[in-house]
Amino acid sequence: MKKQRSVRAAPKTEKVNLFAQPDKGFYRRSILHIQCGGAIEVENCRAVLECTEDRVRLQMARWEVVLMGRKLQLESLNRRTLVLRGCISQISFQQAKREGR
Amino acid sequence: MAGLFAAVQFTARGGRVECLLDWCVAQGVPVQRICPNAEGFTAWLPARYYRRLHCPARRYGVQIRVNRKRGLWFFLARWRARWGLLAGPLAFLLVLHLAGGIIWSVQYNVPGPMLKKRLEAQLFSQNLQPGAAPTQADLQAAEQALLKQCPELGWITLNFADGRLTVECDRSRDTPIQPAGAKRIAAGESGRLLALNVQSGIAVKRAGQTVTAGETLIEGEKLDRDGRAVPGEAAGSAMALVQKQFRCDQSLTVAAEFPTGRLRRSEAVEGLGQRLDLPWYTKQEPDSRWQKKTTREPLSLFGFALPAVSVRTLWVEYARQEIRLTQEQAAALAAWACRRQLRQEHPDAELRTEEKERRLNNDVLQYVWTVQFEADIAVPEA
DSSP, X not given: OOOXXXXXXXXXXXXXXXXXXXXTTGGGOOEEEEOTTSEEEEEXXXXXEEEOSSEEEEEOSSEEEEXXXXXXXXXXXOSSEEEEEEEEEEEEEEEOOOOOO | OGGGSOEEEEEEESSOHHHHHHHHHHHTOOEEEEEEOSSEEEEEEEGGGGGGGHHHHHHTTOEEEEEEEESHHHHHHTTTTOHHHHHHHHHHHHHHHHGGXXXXXEEEEOSSHHHHHHHXXXXXXXXXXXXXXXXXXXXXXXXXXHHHHOXXXXXXXXXXXXXXXXXXXXXXXXXXXXXXXXXXXXXXXXXXXXXXXXXXXXXXXXXXXXXXXXXXXXXXXXXOTTSOEEOOOOEEEEEEEEEEEEEEEEESEEEEEEEEEEEEEEXXXXXXXXXXXXTTTOOOOOOTTEEEEEEEEEEEETTEXXXXXXXXXXXXXXXXXXXXXXXXXXXXXXXXXXXXXXXXHOTTOEEEEEEEEEEEETTEEEEEEXXXXXXXXXXXXX
């Protein structure tokens, strides 16, 4: 009797389309960059919830970012980018709350 | 560059200042350098957006106030009621720009201060002085006129750029150009040859020989094997030691035109092609016994040249007079005449020795100048 050989299945590979469009809302995601020089850059910041010299609270998509430190200063503020400078000592994240405005 | 644009620094106090910031982000108002403080924040903003902040600030209960202003607009706004003060510098810049076509200074690159003074006077007579506005045609015409009036100049250029007129010239070379086609070079004077420089032809004499005037020094023609003359060209120079005597009879009584001491003068102003005679100086032009001398000077105001020249004309009356010379004066005049004669005959002469002899004979001083000199005695003959 002839021995049947088992055919090993080829591993499935995910095809990556380099020319495809990114996911929906890709460019509107909030991104936080921390630079070593003491500057923090936030892309697509939804709102500034609190702004004092020692504490800045920013609303990103689903999270609130609380930045604490000394001599905090918003260097630039526009729709796309927020640049924060100062001596930052602590960063904390928390779930975003609905705040009535 | 950023400092040129109008920007204001404002303070936001009380109320919900964060909401005001969010409104700025939503409306695309570029707020910069936000410095939080105990009551709110201070920030910089382009001045054109500041009025738009009033409405949201009232809505969120925020009090905003301008602290500082920056930019060219605010700088100019300080002069809003004093436009005359601002118009002064602007008018000055405009005049500076328009005055680029006017001669502000004249730079001379000429050999010798005497030539510079002479050229300066000639340029004044051509109406090229500080303050004038010459065209290219004027400069070319002036160049031609200067070459005619100063025959010793080989070339001259007038370059005018950015208010500066540059005059450059050089003297023409004194080297005489020997006519081409000379058949022989003869000796112009009798003397002893010191050096014979043959450029073309055959030397007949040698250095150290004594030659007489008219004797051939360099022969152009040469004979071939058959004894026939082959025409050629003779060229060269012959330095020789020459001894020559010059005589001059100088009378002790000299009749000549001398100034009598009477003067007349007139003044005028020339500029922009016009001439204005000053009436309090202008007088009727005298007759031919008066010799005329004209001087031109540029007019200036507080050191700045005006586009005009002051023309002063001086008439000096001359009259024929007889004067009696002393023997020394007559000898000096006679010596000067002898030297002038030598320079006319041999411009390159270098004196070796000289002897002077004078004798008074019936009110006439006879002056004899015996001189030994080195000179080029070569004379080309066709």
